[in-house]
Amino acid sequence: MISISPSARTLRSPYYQSTIDDGVASFTLYNSMFLPTSFGNPEAEYWRLINGVSLWDVAVQRQVQLKGRDAAKLAQILCPRNISNMRIGQGKYIPLCNHSGVLINDPVLLKIDEDCFWFSIADSDVWLWARTINDERQLDVEISEPSAAPLAIQGPKAEMLVADICGEWVKDLKFFWFKHFEIDGIPILVARSGYSKQGGFEFYLLDKTKGTKLWNYIKEAGKKYDISAGCPNLSERVESGLLSFGGDTDHLTNPFEIRLGDYVDLSLEGDIIGLSALKKIHQEGPKRYQLGAVFEDETSNSSPIFEWMPITHKEKQVGSLTNRTWSYKLERVIGFALVSREVVAGDHIMIETEAGLKEAKLVDLPFV
Numbered sequence: 001m002i003s004i005s006p007s008a009r010t011l012r013s014p015y016y017q018s019t020i021d022d023g024v025a026s027f028t029l030y031n032s033m034f035l036p037t038s039f040g041n042p043e044a045e046y047w048r049l050i051n052g053v054s055l056w057d058v059a060v061q062r063q064v065q066l067k068g069r070d071a072a073k074l075a076q077i078l079c080p081r082n083i084s085n086m087r088i089g090q091g092k093y094i095p096l097c098n099h100s101g102v103l104i105n106d107p108v109l110l111k112i113d114e115d116c117f118w119f120s121i122a123d124s125d126v127w128l129w130a131r132t133i134n135d136e137r138q139l140d141v142e143i144s145e146p147s148a149a150p151l152a153i154q155g156p157k158a159e160m161l162v163a164d165i166c167g168e169w170v171k172d173l174k175f176f177w178f179k180h181f182e183i184d185g186i187p188i189l190v191a192r193s194g195y196s197k198q199g200g201f202e203f204y205l206l207d208k209t210k211g212t213k214l215w216n217y218i219k220e221a222g223k224k225y226d227i228s229a230g231c232p233n234l235s236e237r238v239e240s241g242l243l244s245f246g247g248d249t250d251h252l253t254n255p256f257e258i259r260l261g262d263y264v265d266l267s268l269e270g271d272i273i274g275l276s277a278l279k280k281i282h283q284e285g286p287k288r289y290q291l292g293a294v295f296e297d298e299t300s301n302s303s304p305i306f307e308w309m310p311i312t313h314k315e316k317q318v319g320s321l322t323n324r325t326w327s328y329k330l331e332r333v334i335g336f337a338l339v340s341r342e343v344v345a346g347d348h349i350m351i352e353t354e355a356g357l358k359e360a361k362l363v364d365l366p367f368v
C-alpha cells in the first residue's frame with residue numbers, strides 16, 4: 001500500500017484519531033488537511049446517508065475569520081452576492097470570484113457578529129486572498145483562522161438526533177443559520193447545513209482539543225439511530241447536483257456556467273471584486289453550462305476520474321466530463337458534463353474514457 005507521508009503541511013483534524021479508530025479506509029487532501037473518503041463500505045455508507053444518519057469529519061472546511069471595524073466592508077468587497085442584509089447567526093452560500101469573474105472558492109459565509117465573519121471554505125487559499133485585498137484597500141480587518149472544526153451530521157434522522165442532543169429548538173433553525181451551544185462543556189456552533197441533500201446539521205467545534213469528546217458524545221447519542229462514521233459521499237452529491245470546487249471547476253469557470261448564477265447579485269454596485277466582469281459575462285451569455293451525463297453502458301467503469309474526460313458530439317469536442325460515479329438510485333454510471341451551448345439535455349454524446357469512447361445521454365441536473 002502506498003501511503004501519504006505526514007508533515008507539518010499536512011494537517012490533521014481534531015477528529016482524525018476518531019476516524020482512525022472507526023476504521024477510515026482512505027483520505028484525500030483538502031485545504032492541506034486529511035479528509036476521509038471511505039470507511040471501507042461505500043454502498044452501506046451511501047444508504048445510511050439516504051435512510052439514516054451519518055457522522056462526518058469535515059474539519060477540512062476551514063474557517064477564514066474577518067474581524068475588525070471594516071470586516072463587513074471587506075466581506076462585501078469579496079462577495080458578488082448581497083450580504084448587507086445578513087443577520088448575526090445567518091449563513092449564506094457565496095461564489096467568490098476573482099477580477100475576471102472566475103470562481104475561486106464557494107464558501108459558506110457566516111455572520112458571527114457585526115464586526116466578525118467566517119468564510120467556511122472549499123479547497124483554495126482564501127486567507128492569502130482576503131489578506132491581500134485587505135492590505136491593498138488599507139482596511140482595518142484582522143484575518144485569521146479561528147479555533148473551529150466542523151463536524152457534519154447528515155441524513156433524514158439527523159434532525160431527531162440533533163434535537164435529542166441540543167433540544168427541540170434546532171427544528172426551527174433555517175438552512176445555513178446557526179446558534180451557539182454547549183454540550184457537556186464543549187462549546188459549539190450548531191448550524192443547519194452540510195454537503196448533502198439529505199438534510200442535517202454541522203457542529204462547529206470551538207475548542208479543537210475536544211474533538212474526540214464531541215465525536216464520542218454524538219456516537220453515543222446516535223446509537224439508537226444506528227449512526228456510523230461516514231464522509232461526504234460522491235454518489236449522493238453527484239446525484240443531488242452539488243458542486244465540488246476544483247473538481248467540477250477549472251481556471252476559467254464562472255458562476256453562471258455551473259448553476260451558481262442565482263447567488264450572484266448583478267444589481268450590486270460599488271467596490272466588489274469580479275462584479276463588472278460578471279455583468280459582462282451575463283450580458284454576453286456564458287459559453288458553457290452544466291448538465292448531467294448518464295452512461296448508456298451499465299458496466300462502464302464508475303471509479304473517480306483523475307482528469308476531465310473530453311466529450312464529443314458529432315465528432316467535435318463540446319465539453320468535458322468533470323466527475324464520475326456509480327448512482328445507487330439510478331443504477332447507472334453518471335457524472336457532470338460542462339458543455340457548450342451546442343448540445344442540450346436529451347442529446348447523445350461520446351465520452352473519451354480510459355477504456356475508449358463511451359456513449360452517454362445528457363440530462364438536466366440534479367439527477368435525483
Ligand code: THG
Pocket residue numbers: 061092093106107108120121122123150193194195196202242243
Ligand atoms: N459546509 C460548510 N462549509 C463548506 C461546505 C459545507 N465549505 C466548503 C464547501 N462545503 C462549500 N460548498 C458548498 C456547496 C454546496 C452547498 C454548501 C457548500 C449547499 N448547497 C445547497 C444547494 O446547492 O442546493 C443549498 C444552497 C442554498 O440554497 O443557498 O448546501 O457543506 N460549513
